[in-house]
Amino acid sequence: MITAPFFSSAEEVEVAFYDALARADLEAMMAVWAEDDEPVCIHPGGPRLHGLPAIRDAWRQLFASGTRLRIRLTDLLVQESPMFIVRNLIEELSVEDIAGQAPNVVLATNIYASGPQGWRMVLHHASPMPMSAPPARDDAPHTLH
Amino acid sequence: MITAPFFSSAEEVEVAFYDALARADLEAMMAVWAEDDEPVCIHPGGPRLHGLPAIRDAWRQLFASGTRLRIRLTDLLVQESPMFIVRNLIEELSVEDIAGQAPNVVLATNIYASGPQGWRMVLHHASPMPMSAPPARDDAPHTLH
Numbered sequence: 001m002i003t004a005p006f007f008s009s010a011e012e013v014e015v016a017f018y019d020a021l022a023r024a025d026l027e028a029m030m031a032v033w034a035e036d037d038e039p040v041c042i043h044p045g046g047p048r049l050h051g052l053p054a055i056r057d058a059w060r061q062l063f064a065s066g067t068r069l070r071i072r073l074t075d076l077l078v079q080e081s082p083m084f085i086v087r088n089l090i091e092e093l094s095v096e097d098i099a100g101q102a103p104n105v106v107l108a109t110n111i112y113a114s115g116p117q118g119w120r121m122v123l124h125h126a127s128p129m130p131m132s133a134p135p136a137r138d139d140a141p142h143t144l145h
Numbered sequence: 146m147i148t149a150p151f152f153s154s155a156e157e158v159e160v161a162f163y164d165a166l167a168r169a170d171l172e173a174m175m176a177v178w179a180e181d182d183e184p185v186c187i188h189p190g191g192p193r194l195h196g197l198p199a200i201r202d203a204w205r206q207l208f209a210s211g212t213r214l215r216i217r218l219t220d221l222l223v224q225e226s227p228m229f230i231v232r233n234l235i236e237e238l239s240v241e242d243i244a245g246q247a248p249n250v251v252l253a254t255n256i257y258a259s260g261p262q263g264w265r266m267v268l269h270h271a272s273p274m275p276m277s278a279p280p281a282r283d284d285a286p287h288t289l290h
Binding site for chain 2: 038040042044045046047048050075077079081082083084086088090107109111113122123125127128129130
């Protein structure tokens, strides 16, 4: 049995998360997630995934092509408490080795919890950054705003 | 000066948040947000809003029509610590008094912090629930997946 790494801070977990994402490394990705909690993961445009099996399966599918990404993280906002740390940031994602592309921009809320195995990710909620003005919440479906 | 209400739990804040949203009540909405932190708010399809002035301005615009909503909350997942509580849920939003509409379905991550003024909302990240399979993160922009 492979011993999962011990992350000493939420920031270390986040570095490992985005490193695994960039390299499409499924085992490295799963090593950052909390094992004792029921973590939640929402990919951009995706459904809500709850619990490690569902989260693992989604990452496995996303990584199936093995595409490596270049990831730039900006505009970090942090809210801290002794047991939970919330890091909200903007991800700019490009496919590695392809020139002249406009990056996909994603808004992410990452939540980390401290436990007996160190810090781990307990929630990742990512959504696409809009290109234009946001729709109203009270739009009736299919109604032009 | 109106004294802001004292919320004794994260759940109370959340009830007040969705009540204010349903009634398009700007003052009631702003009363749930943390005053001492720099809260973050992401509406479905919207940009990231940071700090009370930006958050207030967005709600003011969203509420300008005065449209009242019917809101159903489901599938609540809670992660708790003494100072932060994370509530992740699914919102079903319909315009009040309009029959036969399919609700807008939204995934929400709501984070509440405990402070000297009781519990307040520090982060609301909402994104549309997908109707179909999620896109891959490594889609080059405009590439069919």
